[in-house]
Every structure is written in structure tokens, then in C-alpha cells.
Amino acid sequence: MTDHLTDLDAAVDWLLQRVDGPLRIGAPLALGKPHRLLNALYARVESDASRPLQLYTALSLNPPKPPSGGLEGRFMAPFAERHFGADFPRLAYADAVARDRLPAHVQVEEFYMQSGALLGSSQAQRGYTSLNYTHAADAVAQRAPHAIVQKVAMRPDDRRLSLSCNNDITQDTLDAMAARGLPRPLLIAEIDPQLPYLGGSATVDVTFFDLVITPPPPYPALFGLPRQPVSDADYAIGLYASTLVRDGGTLQIGIGTLADAISHALVLRHTDNARYRQILRALDPELEQNPTVLECGGLEPFEVGLYGCSEMLNEGFRRLVQTGVIRRKVHDDLSLMQRIENGSTLSIDHATLEAEGEYLHGAFYLGSPDFYQWLRDLPEDECRAIGMRRISEINQLYGGNETLERLQRRHARFFNSCMIATALGAATSDALEDGRVVSGVGGQYNFVAMAHALPEARSALMFRATREDARGLQSNVRWNYGHTTIPRHLRDIYINEYGIADLRNLTDEDCVVNMTAIADAGFQDNLLQTAKASKKLATSFTAPARWRERNSAAAVSATLAPFRHSGELPDYPLGSDFTEVEQHLVKALGWLKQNTTTRSGKLRTVLAALRQPAGDGDVVYLQRMGLDAPQTLGEKIEARLVRLGLARTA
Known part of the structure; x- marks a missing residue:
């Protein structure tokens, strides 16, 4: 029998009455x-050492x-309040972890972190569990949780609930x-009434849950990822990547500006093919004859179209x-898919x-407010074409219906990002050389192996x-690195803004040559000498x-x-969460950050700012930054820095 409550404190009472002693919770x-x-539960146990709490989760978003102070604070504070909402319920335990302030009787284990956000937290680093996404469910099961808590969507007068954004590992x-x-x-x-209702295998009967809580309004907005501008390097990478996708194939992409760039390049390839090819020829006149492009990709529009099968669904x-x-x-009808594959379809099959x-299949989704609104507004027939699945179905072939999944995932292309690649083919994606975790392995190894x-x-x-x-400019093509996410025996294709390096099945010497060919010119000699x-x-x-x-x-x-100036490669190809004024400021502040990473760079930039004259229209940007009437010396320098950044990125 399912219980129903509207009060969060009553829900905590309900849980505590059913579990004696320590609490083990999955989320x-x-x-x-x-x-x-989670905040109500944490508030109850935070000061009660008789109720130890262990929480098993990942990617705690605040x-x-x-x-x-500073320019970053001046820009971000107003934006964060507008974008996330002043009433957004921050995760109290996540704030405590970030400050190393979790009480001794509370432990938080995560297998994936918000990228780069917890490098300085001892508690987060010690509580990290390194797992492939497909292994997370069994790892949680091994801890024998007393309860799993989850946000769900519900339609009015419906006895079914949708796991919606997270069908990944609960089942x-x-x-x-x-x-x-x-x-x-x-x-x-x-x-959560804000959560889009997605059907299919994401839905369960209300009796699937032991307790259903319907908190009273107001309902805070869902966590929306601010869409970032796509740089020249990102666009070059996305364009190269788009040439490796085969029409009629399968697509998986990650998140961030590289995923945005791939998505935009694929759209351009399909909707304005002549201009797409013109951009590619400018980027690399020999690209159309690249052996890897000829073997596994294409440049033509999508006559058949792609099937999306990605652990995360996003803006792209x-x-x-x-x-x-x-x-x-x-x-999911195996016989039907086999008939399609061998060309013996029945009249009713199509x-x-x-x-x-x-x-489109995914295990969880995350994106902007516009993305969530799109999901909420989908017509019924389009909504039925999106299936939220278990992570065991999305991220691997084995253990389920492997024959069916092989038929569905023909010509699969898996695009993910890494931080560093070695000349011999290994990749570093989740952690630093000293062991500190930047993010997590997630599904990257799963897709590389698949x-x-x-x-x-x-x-x-x-x-x-x-x-x-x-230290200044550093190469991300390294001879070696003290941490590896993807071993070099699983090497395949690497892409950066300088091109495509196909390493599959190559000798070490050929790997070195191909990786040096896409290394920055300033680092090639050292790489070759070391090799x-x-x-x-x-x-x-x-x-x-x-x-x-x-x-x-500079060459890129x-x-x-x-193509930037003519609009084919816009700063925000998938839309922006920033106002027009903020978009200009993002570029200006990004330029300032890039040019002040070193002590000498800071000095040069400040001196240039002191000589920077006022520009036409600067006032509206200074008003947004609260620097239109600077009072202190520091504010006056900040105002000049903003003017310099605007001038250099105009």
C-alpha cells in the first residue's frame, strides 16, 4: 500500500519510524x-549523532x-539569481561537502562530481567512488540502502508516475x-509539477513507491545549465566530428560546448549542405579525402536520419x-528489426x-530551461518517440537483449571529451595526476568499449x-600523464581543433605521428624528440x-x-540564457581571464586597461556590472578592465 503525504517533515518522520539506527539512502x-x-532529512540528522547517515548518489547540482568581489562576482550574482531563482533549494549536504563541513556521522559517496567544483574538498575527494556508470547500480546495492528517494513527474488524475529525468539506475x-x-x-x-512527464518504460504505477510526497507550492525552477558560448576551437572540433557520422547511423554525445558544436555542425550539414562543405574546405582542403571520413563518415545531408542513443539527453x-x-x-520487436536489417519487411512493418x-533513447537528461519546456510541450506522438531507459540498456550491450541492441545501434558514433591525450593513445578525462577527481568516469569507458x-x-x-x-600555454597532447581514464589499448579516434587522428589498430610509431599532426605547432618538436x-x-x-x-x-x-561574421557559426548556436548585454560581457570577461592567468599577463592587461579610452556604448555594460559610477581605486581599475575586454572582443 502506498502512503501519501504533503508535508516534508512528516515524510522524514515516516522514514525514521521505519528505519532504526543508521540510515543508508540512495538518490x-x-x-x-x-x-x-533531502534537505529536510539532512536538517534532522545533522546534529543527531545517534542517526548516522550514508548517502549514495552522484552529480549533486547546486x-x-x-x-x-571581483568581476566574476559582479557578473554572476545577478545572473544566478535570475537564472536559478532566489528560492532555489540548495542541497545543504552538498554545500557542507564543498566546505569540508559534513559532521562526522554523515558520509556522502558520489561516483560523479560537478566538473572541477570539488578539487579543493577533502571530504568530496575521500568520498568519491570510481565506477563505470553501468556498475553504479550494483555498487549501491552492495551498500544495502534502506531507502531510495527520487523526484518524479505525475499527470493529473493519473495513477502512473514518470521517473522522467532519471530512469538510469533505480530499477x-x-x-x-x-x-x-x-x-x-x-x-x-x-x-515535482515542473518535471516533464515522459512515458514508456520511464513510467511506473503509483504502487511502485511506498511513499509519495506532494509538497505544497511554490515549486522552484528545475536546475538549468547555463548555455555557454562556443569558441573557435570548439567549432573546429565539432565540424571535424560531424564528418564521421554515417547517415542511418546512431549518435551519442556528451555535454558542454563541444556537444553544442557537434550538434550545430550536424544541423548545418543537413540544412545548408553547400555552406557546410564550404566551411570544411576552408578548415581543411583535404578533409573530403580523409581516409577516416571516407571509411566511416560522410558529408551529405541525412536522407535516412540518425537514431540517438545517449546516456544523457541534452540541448543538442x-x-x-x-x-x-x-x-x-x-x-523493441526483435523480429521486426531483423526483417528491416535483411530487407524482408512485411507490409505492416513500416x-x-x-x-x-x-x-531517441536516454537514461537521464539535463539542460536549460528551454530544453525542459520543449519536453513539457512535446505533442503526444513526438513524446512517444523519446524513450527513457535503464543505464544497463543504454551504456552496454551485454546482460540484456544484445542481439536487438546490435541491430538498433548500427554505425554507432560515440563522441565524448577528455582533458589530455597521450601520443601513444591513452586519455585522461576524469582526474588529475595527483589523484584528485575533476568529474568522474561516468559512461565514457562504456562507450569506448562498446x-x-x-x-x-x-x-x-x-x-x-x-x-x-x-605557467602559461600548455599542450593537451602529452607524451605521458600520471593518470589514465581510457587505456591506450582501447585507442580509437581523437579530434581537436587541428584535425582527426585515427589511432585504431596502429603501431606506436604511427600513433605518435598522427597525434603530433594534431598537436599545437609550439609543442611538436618536444613531442617528436621525446618519441x-x-x-x-x-x-x-x-x-x-x-x-x-x-x-x-590564430590560424583556426x-x-x-x-563564417563567424556571416552568422553560420554563432556564439550560441542552441540559444542563450544570457541577455544580449551579458553575451558581450561573457566574451569580454573570458578574454580578460585568458589574458590574466600568469603574473606577467595580469600586469600587461592592467597596464593596457589603464590606457584604454572610453568606448561608445560602454555605459550599458558598466551599469550591468555595477561599475558605471566607480568610487574606489579598485572599482575604477575594474571598470577600465571591462572596457578593455569589450574593445578586444568587439
């Missing part, structure tokens, strides 16, 4: 966390806390606990569906596929060729002159500049 990652329920965890002979945990749902998939790039439907098939298991599938890891830190000293490259090898000529940030920007 979904990201959007599916019931923030208010709005950023802008610094109290897998229940199966794993049953396999271990463990009792079924209490299942607690918090209904919205645009790909809207423009008809994603429209190839699949069905009608069945059209009526019942799905063209690309080797599926016929005609490829994995592409994308990364920017360089980065700036306190020769390590006996991995013939001492007679000489790099072609064209590697130096085209492998620079100059190539793409005409």
Missing part, C-alpha cells in the same frame, strides 16, 4: 534528486556561489539487490530532433515502426589542443611544414572568422 544523480526532501539497483538476496528498500517519490538533441537529423526509429518506434564491440562503430574522444594555466629518445619514432622522421603552418589558434580563428 539519483543530477535533476532527479528531491532537493527539499547553483554556483559567486565570489563576493537496476532493485534488481541488483534482489540478486544479492537483500530486502527491497523503501521507495520514496517526491512529485532537441535541435537535432527539431531539424530532422534525428528521426530514424527503432523498435507502419508499426512509424507508430510505435522511438528515435565502439570496439559493435561492428562498424567508432569512438571519438575530443579535446582542445592547448590550455592556459599559471625518438624513447625509441618510438625513427630518428630520420621530419614533420611536414603544413603541421606548423595550420596548427595554431582566421579560417573561421568569415
Whole structure:
């Protein structure tokens, strides 16, 4: 029998009455966390050492806390309040973890973190569990949680609830606990009317849960990821990646500006193919004859369309569906899919596929407020074409219906990002050399391994060729690195703004050559010298002159500049959460940050700012930053810095 409550404190009482002593709680990652329920529970146990709490989760999302001073704080504070809402319920335990202020009787284990946000937290770093996403359900089951708490969607007068944004591991965890002979945990749902209702396998009867909570309004907005501007390097990477996608194939992408760039490039390929090819020729005149493009990709519009199968659905998939790039439907009827594959379809098969098939599968979703509104407003037939599935179905082939999934995922392309790639083919994506975790492995290893298991599938890891830190410009193509996420024996395709490096099945020497070909010109000599000293490259090898000529940030920007100015490559291809004034400020502040990473850079930038004259229209930007009437010396310098940034990015 399912209990129903409207009061969060009463819900905590309900839980505490049914569990004696320590509490072990599981909660979904990201959007599916019931923030208010978790806060009520944490408030109850925070000062009560007789009630130890262990929480198993991932990606605990809180709005950023802008610094109290400086240009970043001036920009972010008003934006964060407007975008997230002043009443957004911050996760109290996550704030405590970030400050290393969790009480000793409370432990939080996470297998994925908000990227780079918890590098300074000892409690977060010690509580991290390194897992492939497909292993998370069994890891939670091993802890024998007393309860799983989850946010759900509900339609009026409907006895079914939608797991909506998080169909990923709840059911897998229940199966794993049953396999271990463990009792079924209490299942607690918090209904959020803001959450889009998605049907299919994401729905369960209300009796699936032991307790359903319907908190009273007002209902805070869902956590929305602010969409960031796409840089020249990101666009170049996205354009190269788009050439590796085969019409009629399968697509998986990650999140962030690289995913935005891929999505935009695929849309451009489909909707304005002539201009798309013109951009590619400017980027690389030989790209159309690239062996990897010829073997596994294409440049033509999508006649059949793609099937999306990605652990996370995001902003890019919205645009790909809207423009008809994603429209190839699949069905869970094995016989039907086999008939489609071998060309022996029955007369009714195509009608069945059209009526019942799905063209987009995901395990969780996360995006902007516009993305959530799109999901809420989908017509019934389009909503039925999106299927939220278990992570065990999305991220792997084994353990379920492998034969069916192989038929559905033909010509699969898995695009994910990494931080560093080595010349011999290994990738670093989740942690630093000293062991501190930046984010997590998530599903990256799953998709890389699947690309080797599926016929005609490829994995592409994308990364920017360089980065700036306190030491200056650094190469992200390294000879070696002290941490590895993807081992080099699973090497496949790497993409950065300088091109495509296909490493699958190559010798070490060929890997070195191909990776150096996409390294920044300023770091190629050192890479080649190290390779020769390590006996991995013939001492007679000489790099072609064209590697130096085209492998620079300036060359990429100059190539793409005409298409930036004409509007084919906009700063925000999938829409923006910033006002027009803020969009200009984002570019200006980004330029300032890039040019002040080193002490000498800060000095040069400040001196240039002191000489920067007032520009026409600067007032509206200074007003947004609260610097239109600077009083102190620091405010006057900040105002001049903003003017300089605006002038340099105009």
C-alpha cells in the first residue's frame, strides 16, 4: 500500500519510524534528486549523532556561489539569481561537502562530481567512488540502502508516475539487490509539477513507491545549465566530428560546448549542405579525402536520419530532433528489426515502426530551461518517440537483449571529451595526476568499449589542443600523464581543433605521428624528440611544414572568422540564457581571464586597461556590472578592465 503525504517533515518522520539506527539512502544523480526532501532529512540528522547517515548518489547540482568581489562576482550574482531563482533549494549536504563541513556521522559517496567544483574538498575527494556508470547500480546495492528517494513527474488524475529525468539506475539497483538476496528498500517519490512527464518504460504505477510526497507550492525552477558560448576551437572540433557520422547511423554525445558544436555542425550539414562543405574546405582542403571520413563518415545531408542513443539527453538533441537529423526509429520487436536489417519487411512493418518506434533513447537528461519546456510541450506522438531507459540498456550491450541492441545501434558514433591525450593513445578525462577527481568516469569507458564491440562503430574522444594555466600555454597532447581514464589499448579516434587522428589498430610509431599532426605547432618538436629518445619514432622522421603552418589558434580563428561574421557559426548556436548585454560581457570577461592567468599577463592587461579610452556604448555594460559610477581605486581599475575586454572582443 502506498502512503501519501504533503508535508516534508512528516515524510522524514515516516522514514525514521521505519528505519532504526543508521540510515543508508540512495538518490539519483543530477535533476532527479528531491532537493527539499533531502534537505529536510539532512536538517534532522545533522546534529543527531545517534542517526548516522550514508548517502549514495552522484552529480549533486547546486547553483554556483559567486565570489563576493571581483568581476566574476559582479557578473554572476545577478545572473544566478535570475537564472536559478532566489528560492532555489540548495542541497545543504552538498554545500557542507564543498566546505569540508559534513559532521562526522554523515558520509556522502558520489561516483560523479560537478566538473572541477570539488578539487579543493577533502571530504568530496575521500568520498568519491570510481565506477563505470553501468556498475553504479550494483555498487549501491552492495551498500544495502534502506531507502531510495527520487523526484518524479505525475499527470493529473493519473495513477502512473514518470521517473522522467532519471530512469538510469533505480530499477537496476532493485534488481541488483534482489540478486544479492537483500530486502527491497523503501521507495520514496517526491512529485515535482515542473518535471516533464515522459512515458514508456520511464513510467511506473503509483504502487511502485511506498511513499509519495506532494509538497505544497511554490515549486522552484528545475536546475538549468547555463548555455555557454562556443569558441573557435570548439567549432573546429565539432565540424571535424560531424564528418564521421554515417547517415542511418546512431549518435551519442556528451555535454558542454563541444556537444553544442557537434550538434550545430550536424544541423548545418543537413540544412545548408553547400555552406557546410564550404566551411570544411576552408578548415581543411583535404578533409573530403580523409581516409577516416571516407571509411566511416560522410558529408551529405541525412536522407535516412540518425537514431540517438545517449546516456544523457541534452540541448543538442532537441535541435537535432527539431531539424530532422534525428528521426530514424527503432523498435523493441526483435523480429521486426531483423526483417528491416535483411530487407524482408512485411507490409505492416513500416507502419508499426512509424507508430510505435522511438528515435531517441536516454537514461537521464539535463539542460536549460528551454530544453525542459520543449519536453513539457512535446505533442503526444513526438513524446512517444523519446524513450527513457535503464543505464544497463543504454551504456552496454551485454546482460540484456544484445542481439536487438546490435541491430538498433548500427554505425554507432560515440563522441565524448577528455582533458589530455597521450601520443601513444591513452586519455585522461576524469582526474588529475595527483589523484584528485575533476568529474568522474561516468559512461565514457562504456562507450569506448562498446565502439570496439559493435561492428562498424567508432569512438571519438575530443579535446582542445592547448590550455592556459599559471605557467602559461600548455599542450593537451602529452607524451605521458600520471593518470589514465581510457587505456591506450582501447585507442580509437581523437579530434581537436587541428584535425582527426585515427589511432585504431596502429603501431606506436604511427600513433605518435598522427597525434603530433594534431598537436599545437609550439609543442611538436618536444613531442617528436621525446618519441625518438624513447625509441618510438625513427630518428630520420621530419614533420611536414603544413603541421606548423595550420596548427595554431590564430590560424583556426582566421579560417573561421568569415563564417563567424556571416552568422553560420554563432556564439550560441542552441540559444542563450544570457541577455544580449551579458553575451558581450561573457566574451569580454573570458578574454580578460585568458589574458590574466600568469603574473606577467595580469600586469600587461592592467597596464593596457589603464590606457584604454572610453568606448561608445560602454555605459550599458558598466551599469550591468555595477561599475558605471566607480568610487574606489579598485572599482575604477575594474571598470577600465571591462572596457578593455569589450574593445578586444568587439
